[in-house]
Amino acid sequence: MSLPSTYADRNCSLARALEIVGERWTLLIVRDAFYGVRRFGDFATQLGIPRASLATRLKALVEEGVLARDESTAEYRLTDKGIALWPAIRALMAWGDEFYSAKGVKRALRHAEDGGLIDDRGRCAECGLLIPVTEIQIAPGPGFDATGPAKDPVSTAMNVPRRLLEPI
Amino acid sequence: MSLPSTYADRNCSLARALEIVGERWTLLIVRDAFYGVRRFGDFATQLGIPRASLATRLKALVEEGVLARDESTAEYRLTDKGIALWPAIRALMAWGDEFYSAKGVKRALRHAEDGGLIDDRGRCAECGLLIPVTEIQIAPGPGFDATGPAKDPVSTAMNVPRRLLEPI
DNA sequence: CCATTCCGGTTCAGTCATTGAACTGTCGAT
DNA sequence: ATCGACAGTTCAATGACTGAACCGGAATGG
Numbered sequence: 030m031s032l033p034s035t036y037a038d039r040n041c042s043l044a045r046a047l048e049i050v051g052e053r054w055t056l057l058i059v060r061d062a063f064y065g066v067r068r069f070g071d072f073a074t075q076l077g078i079p080r081a082s083l084a085t086r087l088k089a090l091v092e093e094g095v096l097a098r099d100e101s102t103a104e105y106r107l108t109d110k111g112i113a114l115w116p117a118i119r120a121l122m123a124w125g126d127e128f129y130s131a132k133g134v135k136r137a138l139r140h141a142e143d144g145g146l147i148d149d150r151g152r153c154a155e156c157g158l159l160i161p162v163t164e165i166q167i168a169p170g171p172g173f174d175a176t177g178p179a180k181d182p183v184s185t186a187m188n189v190p191r192r193l194l195e196p197i
Numbered sequence: 198m199s200l201p202s203t204y205a206d207r208n209c210s211l212a213r214a215l216e217i218v219g220e221r222w223t224l225l226i227v228r229d230a231f232y233g234v235r236r237f238g239d240f241a242t243q244l245g246i247p248r249a250s251l252a253t254r255l256k257a258l259v260e261e262g263v264l265a266r267d268e269s270t271a272e273y274r275l276t277d278k279g280i281a282l283w284p285a286i287r288a289l290m291a292w293g294d295e296f297y298s299a300k301g302v303k304r305a306l307r308h309a310e311d312g313g314l315i316d317d318r319g320r321c322a323e324c325g326l327l328i329p330v331t332e333i334q335i336a337p338g339p340g341f342d343a344t345g346p347a348k349d350p351v352s353t354a355m356n357v358p359r360r361l362l363e364p365i
Numbered sequence: 366c367c368a369t370t371c372c373g374g375t376t377c378a379g380t381c382a383t384t385g386a387a388c389t390g391t392c393g394a395t
Numbered sequence: 396a397t398c399g400a401c402a403g404t405t406c407a408a409t410g411a412c413t414g415a416a417c418c419g420g421a422a423t424g425g
Contacts, residue, residue, distance in 0.1 A: 038244075040303050040341055040356070042293030043228050043286060050289075053219065053412080060211050069373050076206075079413050084374055103373060110296055116317065117288035118211060121218075124285055125210030128278055135208050149284065150318045173208055188208070221383080237402050247384050252403055271402060 049093050050114065054078050055086055056121070059107070059114055062096065064167070064187050065197045067104040071183050107194065115162050115193075116151060123149040126172065133171030141166040141192055165193045217261050218282065222246050223254055224289070227275070227282055230264065232335070232355050233365045235272040239351050275362065283330050283361075284319060291317040294340065301339030309334040309360055333361045 038044040050056050057076055066072055069087070073080050087105060090096040095111040098104070119138070126134040138147040141164050145155025153160050168190035169175070175188070186197050206212040218224050225244055234240055237255070241248050255273060258264040263279040266272070287306070294302040306315040309332050313323025321328050336358035337343070343356075354365050 038225075039345075040337075041225075041228070042290045042298055042303050042340075044225060044293075045297045046289040046293035047224060051219075051221065051224070056215060056219070057206075057209075057212060060209070070371090073373095079415090080374070081376080081414085082412065085412095113292055113295060117285060117292055120285035120288045121214040122210045124281055125212075125214035127281060129213045130210055135210050169208075172210075177207075238400085241402095247386090248403070249385085249405080250383065253383095 046117075049089075049095065050117075052086070052089075054082060055090065056114075056118065058083070058086055058090065059095065059111060060118055062105065062107045062111065063115065063118070063162070063193050065191065065193070065195050066183070066187075067106060067196055069103065069105075071197060072105075074181065075183055075187070112162050112194075119149065119151065130172035135170055135172040135174075136167050137170035139166045139168065140164060162193050166190055167193060214285075217257075217263065218285075220254070220257075222250060223258065224282075224286065226251070226254055226258065227263065227279060228286055230273065230275045230279065231283065231286065231330070231361050233359065233361070233363050234351070234355075235274060235364055237271065237273075239365060240273075242349065243351055243355070280330050280362075287317065287319065298340035303338055303340040303342075304335050305338035307334045307336065308332060330361050334358055335361060 050059065054076065058072060058078075061072055061075055066075060069080075069083065072078070072087070073083050076083070078086075087096065087098075090111075091098050091105070093110075094108055095114070096105045097108050099106070122136070123134075139145060140147060140153035140155060140158075140160050143153065143155040145153040147153055147160055147165060151159050169188060173188075183197055218227065222244065226240060226246075229240055229243055234243060237248075237251065240246070240255070241251050244251070246254075255264065255266070258279075259266050259273070261278075262276055263282070264273045265276050267274070290304070291302075307313060308315060308321035308323060308326075308328050311321065311323040313321040315321055315328055315333060319327050337356060341356075351365055
């Protein structure tokens with residue numbers, strides 16, 4: 030994205046954040062990482078992203094400390110810095126649900142411990158607490174469209190209730 | 198950004214949201230709109246974006262109903278749909294502040310009515326309420342870097358405490 | 366053992382988007 | 396009429412993205 034570093038943007042943390050996660054595909058890669066995707070090939074087939082672009086993006090995310098690459102297994106995992114992106118992703122998902130999914134949310138977020146729905150500020154409707162990412166369960170919601178073929182094991186795993194960050 | 202519409206992304210509201218606001222410059226344009234920028238030339242000089250790109254982006258944002266263009270004054274303003282993007286922008290700003298601004302937030306958000314700081318979930322520390330965008334005051338924070346020339350009236354206006362959405 | 370498959374990642378040419386600078390056209394004020 | 400201010404366009408050059416083929420090492424299996 031090329032640091033703009035104009036005087037105007039030097040004082041904007043949004044511009045800084047978008048330097049890292051504002052390029053095409055990047056946030057979708059991070060989203061998949063939350064869903065438990067860890068392997069190069071799984072990112073590629075899941076997102077339909079060209080492998081060259083994926084390699085570039087993953088390298089950049091590792092360099093910035095959003096993902097960590099396990100040298101022995103070649104798996105990519107979110108770091109704490111990456112996990113800290115969750116509120117931003119949730120906010121964008123909520124906006125997309127609100128304005129582009131007439132039948133309701135496409136994915137529902139629940140507190141895995143008590144099943145309470147998580148609101149758009151990250152709070153559980155049951156216990157009222159702020160729910161950490163590892164305790165969030167994601168499941169198809171009313172706006173979910175189940176038609177069409179989805180044979181490969183990775184995408185079927187992603188369309189079934191599961192906890193965030195749990196490996197596919 | 199070109200609808201991917203793969204089976205994988207059809208059920209992801211994040212992908213849908215990024216179709217609209219995921220292209221380069223788009224979120225920065227929306228941010229400036231929150232800061233009160235309304236005119237073509239002000240967006241251009243403020244962001245340092247090529248005028249051709251700006252025209253394309255503004256057209257797209259108007260088409261999607263994020264901005265509305267006043268036919269008589271040629272001013273662009275956020276619609277309710279655009280204003281609904283605020284939580285996402287705030288979340289990304291907070292992430293940028295946390296990881297790229299060692300001295301603290303670059304811009305502090307306060308509840309204009311009682312001066313209470315607004316946390317990263319949109320709540321006022323004083324009254325505890327969820328603060329609507331029109332009651333948010335933005336002001337330089339401890340991480341703000343005031344050095345360097347910033348003579349033009351628009352950017353000086355943006356670097357002084359002011360309410361969101363108030364015209365420059 | 367050797368062959369095969371799987372998998373992470375690279376290479377490369379074609380295409381598409383972005384950029385910056387110059388330009389057009391419209392409006393209101395002088 | 397003329398000028399300046401402003402919204403938006405045009406266009407060549409550059410750079411990013413794409414898709415398909417390819418490379419090489421590590422597991423798999425006969």
